């Protein structure tokens with residue numbers, strides 16, 4: 001289970017971001033979780049409150065966007081969902097493919113509360 005490392009990395013990135021921008025509060029972190037990244041969203045949700053306890057993210061929400069794992073067939077150029085079709089092209093049955101999306105886990109947005117003027 002490498003999710004704990006991912007949450008720690010997330011916290012580090014957000015802490016650096018906050019220090020750089022002089023931000024003292026964060027309301028929400030939005031992440032893109034690729035279907036093929038092997039990151040399990042349920043584990044993230046479970047670990048997140050534990051890892052961020054006492055940090056700038058303690059009261060910040062975590063929103064996880066799933067990014068579908070799409071691939072292009074190298075034999076017939078069909079674009080298909082890798083998980084849905086278990087890795088095989090639904091058009092020609094080939095296993096040769098180039099993965100186009102869904103391999104990464106990235107931070108999409110860090111939402112900061114609007115400061116009253």
Ligand SMILES: [Zn+2]
Nearest residue numbers: 073076089092
């Ligand atoms: Zn194909």
